[in-house]
Amino acid sequence: MTTEEKSLNFIEEIVEKDLAESTHGGRVLTRFPPEPNGYLHIGHAKAICLNFGLAKKYNGRCNLRFDDTNPTTEETEYVDSIKTDIQWLGFQWDEELYTSDYFEKIYNFAVALINKGCAYVDDSTPEEIAATKGSTTEPGKNSPYRDRTVEENLRLFAEMKEAKYEDGVKVLRARIDMAHPNLLLRDPAIYRIKHAHHHRTGDTWCLYPLYDFAHGQSDSIEEITHSICTLEFIHHRPLYNWFIEQLGIFPSRQYEFARLNLTYTVMSKRKLLKLVNEGYVTSWDDPRMPTLSGMRRRGYPPEAIRNFCDTIGVARRENMIDLSLLEFCVRENLNKTSDRVMVVLDPVKLIITNYPEDAEDIFDAENNPETPNGTRQVPFSRELWIEREDFMEVAPKKYFRLAPGKLVRLKSAYIVQCEGCLKDDNGNVTEIHCTYLPESKSGNDTSGLTVKGTIHWVSAKHALKAEVRLYDRLFKVEDPSNEEGDFKDYINPGALEVLPEVYIEPFLKDAVPGNRYQFLRKGYYCADKDSTGEKLIFNRTVTLKDAWAKEMAK
RNA sequence: AGUCCGAUUGUGUAACGGUAGCACAACAGACUCUGACUCUGUUUGUCUUGGUUCGAAUCCAGGUCGGACUACCA
Numbered sequence: 001m002t003t004e005e006k007s008l009n010f011i012e013e014i015v016e017k018d019l020a021e022s023t024h025g026g027r028v029l030t031r032f033p034p035e036p037n038g039y040l041h042i043g044h045a046k047a048i049c050l051n052f053g054l055a056k057k058y059n060g061r062c063n064l065r066f067d068d069t070n071p072t073t074e075e076t077e078y079v080d081s082i083k084t085d086i087q088w089l090g091f092q093w094d095e096e097l098y099t100s101d102y103f104e105k106i107y108n109f110a111v112a113l114i115n116k117g118c119a120y121v122d123d124s125t126p127e128e129i130a131a132t133k134g135s136t137t138e139p140g141k142n143s144p145y146r147d148r149t150v151e152e153n154l155r156l157f158a159e160m161k162e163a164k165y166e167d168g169v170k171v172l173r174a175r176i177d178m179a180h181p182n183l184l185l186r187d188p189a190i191y192r193i194k195h196a197h198h199h200r201t202g203d204t205w206c207l208y209p210l211y212d213f214a215h216g217q218s219d220s221i222e223e224i225t226h227s228i229c230t231l232e233f234i235h236h237r238p239l240y241n242w243f244i245e246q247l248g249i250f251p252s253r254q255y256e257f258a259r260l261n262l263t264y265t266v267m268s269k270r271k272l273l274k275l276v277n278e279g280y281v282t283s284w285d286d287p288r289m290p291t292l293s294g295m296r297r298r299g300y301p302p303e304a305i306r307n308f309c310d311t312i313g314v315a316r317r318e319n320m321i322d323l324s325l326l327e328f329c330v331r332e333n334l335n336k337t338s339d340r341v342m343v344v345l346d347p348v349k350l351i352i353t354n355y356p357e358d359a360e361d362i363f364d365a366e367n368n369p370e371t372p373n374g375t376r377q378v379p380f381s382r383e384l385w386i387e388r389e390d391f392m393e394v395a396p397k398k399y400f401r402l403a404p405g406k407l408v409r410l411k412s413a414y415i416v417q418c419e420g421c422l423k424d425d426n427g428n429v430t431e432i433h434c435t436y437l438p439e440s441k442s443g444n445d446t447s448g449l450t451v452k453g454t455i456h457w458v459s460a461k462h463a464l465k466a467e468v469r470l471y472d473r474l475f476k477v478e479d480p481s482n483e484e485g486d487f488k489d490y491i492n493p494g495a496l497e498v499l500p501e502v503y504i505e506p507f508l509k510d511a512v513p514g515n516r517y518q519f520l521r522k523g524y525y526c527a528d529k530d531s532t533g534e535k536l537i538f539n540r541t542v543t544l545k546d547a548w549a550k551e552m553a554k
Numbered sequence: 555a556g557u558c559c560g561a562u563u564g565u566g567u568a569a570c571g572g573u574a575g576c577a578c579a580a581c582a583g584a585c586u587c588u589g590a591c592u593c594u595g596u597u598u599g600u601c602u603u604g605g606u607u608c609g610a611a612u613c614c615a616g617g618u619c620g621g622a623c624u625a626c627c628a
Contacts, residue, residue: 007568035628070627126626135624137555171626181557183624192626211628234559235623256559263565269628311577313567315560318621322565325578335591370591400589409587442587454587521588548589 009314011050011255015058015226024225028060031224032086032093033215035067036078036199038269039284039291040085042305042326043260049309050257051228052091063222064093068100069214071198079199081284085292089302099218100200106209106217107161109247110172110191114153118246119190120146121156122173129171132178133186139179140186146175160193163206167193174213176242184239188212216240219252227252230259231316260312261320264473265290266480266487280491281474287528287539288474288495298471299516299526299541304333323473327542334516334524334541339367342378342411342456343519343538344503345468347385349460350402352416354435355382360459363442365412376507380413383460385503390455391432393421398551400453402432409454411520415440415447456520463503466536469528470497504536511536518544 008016015028030051034040040048055062064086068074086093099106113119122129122145134140148156160170172191180186190213195206209217216239219227227240234256244251261267266275267290275281281288287298295305308329312321342365361380367373386402395403402408402418409415416434424430440447472495480487508517511527519525523543531537 067628073627129626133624136557168626189626210626231559232622315567317560319566322578325566328578340588411587453589456588521590544588544590546589
């Protein structure tokens with residue numbers, strides 16, 4: 001073991017500096033703050049690994065806090081899925097908290113602000129507020145209600161709380177500077193009236209704080225030491241600090257990192273919701289989705305996702321990660337952990353002409369050559385199913401599989417020599433005929449032959465049937481959000497191909513949802529949640545790398 | 555246009571004033587009862603112009619390019 005140190009990312013550097021200077025008495029407290037208005041995706045995984053990882057690494061704690069300040073979009077279903085996904089990823093929060101639990105405290109913060117003359121009730125319409133906001137080049141204009149007295153503001157704000165006004169009639173604004181170059185500091189709205197049922201507080205409130213007056217305040221209440229968010233909130237930081245200063249509350253500090261972008265993927269919750277609602281995918285956990293629930297169902301192991309997040313790093317520049325890196329991490333994990341089985345996806349019959357009609361062999365096949373964990377029994381007989389692509393009547397020079405006169409090893413069984421094939425009227429191969437070499441029996445080979453190719457097979461008489469769902473990338477282009485027109489125009493129609501009947505070896509009959517396998521030479525597959533003892537269904541997680549396919553493509 | 559961020563090979567990410575390294579991808583080869591895995595090797599990089607310095611990817615200044623911001627969303 002070398003003493004090579006893993007370099008720190010910029011946030012770890014900040015934390016270590018704070019620790020060294022005892023900024024918070026050696027305390028590290030982070031939080032993961034999802035809004036319960038959608039399912040978690042791989043981008044969230046990066047934030048989860050960062051926040052929980054920091055807490056773990058520096059002996060700190062990490063809270064799960066639901067940022068539930070917008071009752072019209074938030075639901076309990078999302079709360080539940082978020083908790084499930086975080087735990088599945090392998091993390092456990094210290095406390096489960098809700099911004100809605102702080103509504104009373106946050107309301108009092110607003111009152112304090114009014115008392116300081118730092119907030120006022122504005123009767124302007126949303127349109128009027130937008131119109132007087134100014135622009136990047138023009139300063140904004142003061143609202144005619146900006147100079148109301150503290151007493152009047154206090155009374156009006158109390159009336160807002162007492163449901164005296166309809167939605168949108170009044171809003172509470174911070175009183176900062178309508179000419180500020182940062183548009184967010186031009187008297188931002190901090191409380192709006194919303195007569196809506198909240199998933200936790202019910203009908204207790206009819207006014208709710210906005211993000212800028214809820215998130216930072218929650219951080220302070222919890223005494224979060226490092227409040228980590230994505231780059232788009234960078235402009236909010238001055239506001240975040242302004243409120244802390246005005247209110248004199250715990251000085252949490254905000255740090256921003258670049259969110260994850262993945263090729264051939266969209267990551268915004270708005271777009272993902274659209275895919276679900278408009279039926280482009282079947283659900284949030286459709287295996288084509290970049291959601292954690294989708295990836296789980298597809299068969300991605302949580303370790304692989306964590307390792308991926310570790311590999312991509314954390315920085316402040318915009319990035320676009322190759323999907324192939326995620327797939328590499330998935331294969332790397334699955335290669336070590338999943339049992340090998342034989343499944344024929346596109347079958348053609350192979351008949352061993354010199355093998356007796358009624359004879360059978362039972363072979364012991366290795367389950368996993370990478371991390372040996374025993375063998376399983378695989379039955380063999382005269383008629384087998386093999387992949388159609390493993391035979392060519394006229395083969396190129398570097399083709400190692402079956403062709404008239406050529407020899408291949410049937411994995412874990414015998415070497416066979418191809419004698420020829422039968423075809424139908426359209427010229428399609430219907431049967432391949434071979435002879436086998438009895439002395440080439442696997443594990444006991446005295447034939448002295450070495451063959452270049454090994455193919456997988458399933459005994460026709462023992463084969464079971466299953467449905468297989470072949471998944472591929474959801475989009476045809478690397479960056480669907482950056483293309484002309486609607487991102488949905490770039491959906492890959494081949495992202496799901498269903499093979500209703502493939503042949504599987506008997507060993508698989510006990511597969512239960514969530515079980516992962518390597519289908520030898522084909523890829524990694526996972527028993528779907530729809531799979532039953534009656535009808536087995538497998539999802540393709542990811543293919544194996546295929547040097548031959550690459551060669552053929554040239 | 556104003557403010558704020560950022561810029562290291564195809565993609566990410568290190569190097570914290572002193573040898574530009576690592577991973578993925580690509581390519582070539584070895585090995586193989588998975589054309590997988592593994593192993594070996596190869597190609598490609600400091601946005602630009604100045605300055606500071608014995609020495610700059612790193613510090614400073616100007617430029618260029620990219621991104622973000624003008625929701626009663628988060």
